[in-house]
Amino acid sequence: MSATPATEEATVSRTLIIDTITPYPTSQKPIIAANYSFPGPLIEAYEGDTLIIRVINKLAQPTTVHWHGMSQNGTQDMDGAVGATQCPIPSKAEMIYTFKASPAGTAWYHGHHLDQYADGLIGPLIIRRQVEPNQEYYDTERILMVADWYNDLARTKLLSWYLSASNPKGIEPIPDAIVVNGKFSQSLFVQTNGATRIRFRIINAAAFSMYTFSIDGLPLHIIELDQTPVMPYIVSSFVINAAQRVSFYVNMNEFDQNFVPAEVAPTKSIYIRFQAMPDMYPADISSYIPPYATPRYPYPTFFNPLYLAILSLNSQNSIPTYPVNQEQSSHPSSGDPEDVNILRARPFYQAKNIVPDATHYLKLVITFAPDSSNITRGYFNNVTYGPPANNVTTKTLNKKCVTSNALPLLYQMATTPNGLGIPSPIMTSGSSLPVIQSDGNGHYLIPYGAVVDIFLENRDAGEHPFHSHGYNFWIISTSENPQAEELYRGAYLQRDVVSVPSLGWAKIRLLANNPGAWLFHCHIEWHMDAGLVIAFIVGPNELLAQGYTIKPTHKRLC
Ligand SMILES: [Cu+2]
Structure with missing residues (x-):
């Protein structure tokens, strides 16, 4: 799956089969997935390569895929936007998307028809540079793709309620959970595999939510916003809104040992946090039961706005020794957590x-x-x-x-x-x-x-x-x-x-x-x-x- 560095531009061919899967035993919800995986497979290319992606629609409904972040200059009909650049791919039909991998950076792909992206049709699309700015600061990288999880189908259940006269206040469907790389809270273990310096690419693929992101005890050195490299910029947390991407690197040697209280054992793992911002929801999420909800066991369950992934420092997948509600320590920070656009970051290639x-x-x-x-x-x-x-x-x-x-x-x-x-x-x-x-x-x-x-x-x-x-x-x-x-x-x-x-x-x-x-x-x-x-x-x-x-x-x- 990894792209081969080359000085000459190459052709990268991929096939995405769009079909439904039901991957969670506790949920009967069929997910709309690319290649039977949620999120879909990583697609990688080098800047300037030609991507040829055959999209085969095995759904019982039409679909398209949008390549979010690709400029499509000269291939305007490959953008995947129904109504603007193409008609949808009918059920059982297919379409070949051919376009230049440009610009470089952290991009993603998602369905652009019938709310399929809210039901799982998402995946990472990484366009690499021959020389990555700031690459001297990290040795390996991880992708975290965060999304809203809804227990119900987006188009037939959620949207038909949202855009109905029984919802005159326009209350948006509130997610039932947060999911990162297809895993629910406290079940995603991110391995360092011994690396001290790691680049993270955070992709917010949520249909609704914005999140405050942080990693306990570690300063985050931001190096790319959407697909624009920036001069390294240190924050303790940042806000990422729907469809935005943020890359940063961490250095484990900068871990703030004071983060772990003296009375607990040394920790072999630390929490990665996605905190949904409660005030963005149009209802009190601690007690809200949507009118369209189907009672299911255990019921009711309320949306937990705090998602925890676990960064495992020794591959043992232990949980952190310190309490989840441990007070955040203060890192050196020039960031303003309210600055969702991170305006103070400066372009690397000024x-x-x-x-x-x-x-x-x-x-x-x-x-x-x-x-x-x-x-x-x-x-x-x-x-x-x-x-x-x-x-x-x-x-x-x-x-x-x-x-x-x-x-x-x-x-x-x-x-x-x-x-x-x-x-x-x-x-x-x-x-x-x-x-x-x-x-x-x-x-x-x-x-x-x-x-x-x-x-x-x-x-x-x-x-x-x-x-x-x-x-x-x-x-x-x-x-x-x-x-x-x-x-x-x-x-x-x-x-x-x-x-x-x-x-x-x-x-x-x-x-x-x-x-x-x-x-x-x-x-x-x-x-x-x-x-x-x-x-x-x-x-x-x-x-x-x-x-x-x-x-x-x-x-x-x-
Ligand atoms: Cu909006």
Whole structure:
């Protein structure tokens, strides 16, 4: 499974069979899995390699796989986003995804249809560099992929309740447990295998939750955020929101011996903690029983927001000798645990990180409200997105999620590049830069090469992780770090997920150098289903000039 270092770019071929498994004896829930494994298999390549991934759909329902973090520049139809770049792969059919492994870093793959990613269709995708920045600080690495566990099926049970008139307050389905690398709390043992210096790649594949991460007694040296290497930056803990990735290394010699009280035996293992943030849930998780819950033995069980994995220092899989509630000691820390975007980290390759000046502006106001049927919807600038909205020329929007026969946005760009019905940017009184316009259905036309400052104003009490397909964007500042815009001018950090604070804002900058149809959405699966989605339609004519044509094998899926 490991990729071979090579100076020449290689081709890496993989097959992913999408099928259901029922891996837990205590749960009858069928998981939607890649290659009969939860999470799915690790896919690795070197930067610049060509990945050829054959996805075989053995489910009784359609599917797709999105390669989260891959720019897909030149392979816009391989993004896996139903409605934007392709029609779903029907049951018993298959599709071959071919794309360049770029950019390098910690990426992942997940289902992008019918909430399958909330039911298990996730896996790590690691794109290695020939020379990894900061590699002199670690000798081995581990991947921890954290996810929400739900006892019930996402689409048929959870979503049908969430988006129903019996849930007018829009209470999101609250997870039943936390699961890391497919294991529940206190059952995942991470071996050091004698290594003193270990790199961890943390991938938050949760459908909903954000977590505070820490390892008892060890300072964490952050070296990569999403796929951007950073100058080593020491924290004692950090927050990771849905779809974000954080890499850090630890050095066992830095273990704070004071962490283990003198009265207990020396410990041969320490806890790795994922602490879900209780205040993000819309109910009191210590006593909440969801109305859709099926009584099962033992019942009721309540969501425990603290997940413990065990870092085993001697391969004996003993549990730590100190109590779980041991007071956290204070490490040297320059981190602010509230700074989910870790804005103070600086790019490792600053010389290559040229931040252009903005040429365009787009303000997006985020709200939630019940629609006329008393069903909660999420809105960007008062528009909620549903599959029918994928037809950019549809002027009346059916706000209920129904199956649409509209062709993917990308195909519409290719067939009518100048007839999409979206106005070009215009000057308005509120901005010194031309403002990006939409068709009123959530499709925003961005000229190729534009540098767009996007101001995300969150009028909702929840914190939302927004993800752009096709792009890394610079995070300029947020309402929690407004000073970052001045402090780090010219050295902003690129990520593909920005966490927008509760009732706050974030300002990001996107260089539109990748023509195509790219979804921009909240990565909380429930909010995406509620319509908190838009699409960036970038450079239709440049897309055609690059030689894009609709592949007959893809069109056949529609
Ligand atoms: Cu959200």
